[in-house]
Amino acid sequence: MAETSDLVNIDVEIQALSRLGERLIDSIIADEPLEAIEALINSDAPLWYQNEAEGISPLHAAAYMQNTELVRVLIERGAVWNAVDNLKNTAGDIALSFNDLETYMVIRDAGIRAELLLSLLSSKASIQSSSSVVLREIDSSAAGSTEAFLSSNLKFIKDAYGQDICVLKIGDEEVGVMMGWEQGIMEDTVRRLCDGHPNAQKLKILNIGFGLGIIDSLFQALATRPAEHVIIEPHADVLQYIKERGWYDKPGVRILEGKWQDVLDSDAIVGVGGFDVIYTDTFSEDYGELRQFFERLPDLLAGPESRFSFFNGLGATNALFYDVYMRIAELHLADVGIDTQCLYIYDRHCTCVYYQDWHRTRRPKPAVEGGILPAVSQAVAPPSNVVTGHGSGFTSPRDTLSSGTGIVVAVNDMAQSPVTPLLQTPAPPVALSSTGLGFDEEAKLVYGVILSLRNMVKKLSGRDEQFVNYRTSTYKLHVYETPSGYKFVMFSDPNTDSLRFVLRQVYVGPFLEYVVRNPLVKMDSREYGIDNEYFRASVDRLVRGLSVFP
Numbered sequence: 001m002a003e004t005s006d007l008v009n010i011d012v013e014i015q016a017l018s019r020l021g022e023r024l025i026d027s028i029i030a031d032e033p034l035e036a037i038e039a040l041i042n043s044d045a046p047l048w049y050q051n052e053a054e055g056i057s058p059l060h061a062a063a064y065m066q067n068t069e070l071v072r073v074l075i076e077r078g079a080v081w082n083a084v085d086n087l088k089n090t091a092g093d094i095a096l097s098f099n100d101l102e103t104y105m106v107i108r109d110a111g112i113r114a115e116l117l118l119s120l121l122s123s124k125a126s127i128q129s130s131s132s133v134v135l136r137e138i139d140s141s142a143a144g145s146t147e148a149f150l151s152s153n154l155k156f157i158k159d160a161y162g163q164d165i166c167v168l169k170i171g172d173e174e175v176g177v178m179m180g181w182e183q184g185i186m187e188d189t190v191r192r193l194c195d196g197h198p199n200a201q202k203l204k205i206l207n208i209g210f211g212l213g214i215i216d217s218l219f220q221a222l223a224t225r226p227a228e229h230v231i232i233e234p235h236a237d238v239l240q241y242i243k244e245r246g247w248y249d250k251p252g253v254r255i256l257e258g259k260w261q262d263v264l265d266s267d268a269i270v271g272v273g274g275f276d277v278i279y280t281d282t283f284s285e286d287y288g289e290l291r292q293f294f295e296r297l298p299d300l301l302a303g304p305e306s307r308f309s310f311f312n313g314l315g316a317t318n319a320l321f322y323d324v325y326m327r328i329a330e331l332h333l334a335d336v337g338i339d340t341q342c343l344y345i346y347d348r349h350c351t352c353v354y355y356q357d358w359h360r361t362r363r364p365k366p367a368v369e370g371g372i373l374p375a376v377s378q379a380v381a382p383p384s385n386v387v388t389g390h391g392s393g394f395t396s397p398r399d400t401l402s403s404g405t406g407i408v409v410a411v412n413d414m415a416q417s418p419v420t421p422l423l424q425t426p427a428p429p430v431a432l433s434s435t436g437l438g439f440d441e442e443a444k445l446v447y448g449v450i451l452s453l454r455n456m457v458k459k460l461s462g463r464d465e466q467f468v469n470y471r472t473s474t475y476k477l478h479v480y481e482t483p484s485g486y487k488f489v490m491f492s493d494p495n496t497d498s499l500r501f502v503l504r505q506v507y508v509g510p511f512l513e514y515v516v517r518n519p520l521v522k523m524d525s526r527e528y529g530i531d532n533e534y535f536r537a538s539v540d541r542l543v544r545g546l547s548v549f550p
């Protein structure tokens, strides 16, 4: 009897919550004032609620209304960033569909925060074993469990278009393990991994997961065959496929039978003494496993010129999930010291007005109070540097933690602020690697280096020749100077081709659009930098779309 009345009570409570949830969504769609919506939330309207008709949550509704402020409030109050509606759209997808980048970024950043926290919790949970928290549904099918995958039967067949594919059966469904259409992705990957590699004549390559052997065949077809080509593969059917195609007999090729987790410490790997190129593309492994692999990279890569890539299928069927996981992977790769590139911009004066970096391994300390202008970048601003009233919408310092590129634009008169004693002798901006300088010092140092090199080039040539880049063993610095005196400076891997065209693109695209034509940005004010969310996001998109950006 008591149990029945408990059930009735629960049912009544759920109905009451559903009504509150509906009211909350309706109020958001009706564009009611923020105070009214907050009052509803304070009276326990559930933020997790999704209505029956469309499956939308309050966050979906706020994204639909393009109400960034409300989205921010809902997220702070605990809204679920990754809930999907009946059409499988997240609130982030809705924001994207309106081209509402600002709202999208708020949701995406919430996703990154939540997922990083979960990954931290799950690593702690695995240490504490039995009391571990279940953070997601466990997929024990061959698509989600390595053990189930390895004991499944694979079929290598041709699809309706004559392409090689490999499938396995899960229930009544045939799931593709590897597909011929990945050829293009693999070709691009091999190009980025091997083109212009300093060790191109004697590459030592490690590939995890043979699959259809697409990428391994491409490695073998390089102009100079790899000196060593190690392939790790555990599945019996794939190993059979490898055998039938003569891979065991190819010169320089070694097949290591087993999972990467079991063979990475073997003599066959350790004895190589580090690989120039590493690629991984496994199946049925989740992000946790990929991250564990990332952590092995410092020991597996031969040196700073080595290159790594992985098949990025993380959340690949949804733009928001893909974005969130891409950034999380970048953060974790930065944790283990994998760098890509770094970009700066200066104007005709010499104080930094803007900075953005992607995954620099060691970024500078925040600037000292008064060392940089407000609205340069929250990521490197002094802790108390509150940016107000200049039109910057920048809200998340983590934005800059997720990439390997930086931008600085400068405003301050050179005469008032001598740059650096190093002006006489151009020296590498060592701060970029490890000096631990404050950002203000580092920005001056970079500026000083380009200025003195530029002057030196002009003096030596005696003509109006331009200094465009220089290279050290660990980085390359590229410069593009606009007719109005802005200097865009980008740092990249040492082997990257010229990036002047990219710097020019940053200038003619995002810079003209979101800085020069933005009435809220006080250019040359000498009081403010130019950081704003649209500029930052637009540069970010541009840089990430580059073929040199891994």
Ligand SMILES: C[S@@+](CC[C@H](N)C(=O)[O-])C[C@H]1O[C@@H](n2cnc3c(N)ncnc32)[C@H](O)[C@@H]1O
Pocket (backbone or CB within 6 Å): 146, 177, 178, 186, 208, 209, 210, 211, 212, 213, 214, 215, 216, 232, 233, 234, 235, 238, 258, 259, 260, 261, 281, 282, 283, 284, 285
């Ligand atoms: C998607 S396929 C790789 C496709 C490949 N990149 C190509 O170009 O054809 C994934 C491969 O990873 C292998 N694999 C799965 N788990 C693995 C693990 N833990 N260690 C090594 N290989 C694994 C699978 O057996 C499968 O052959």
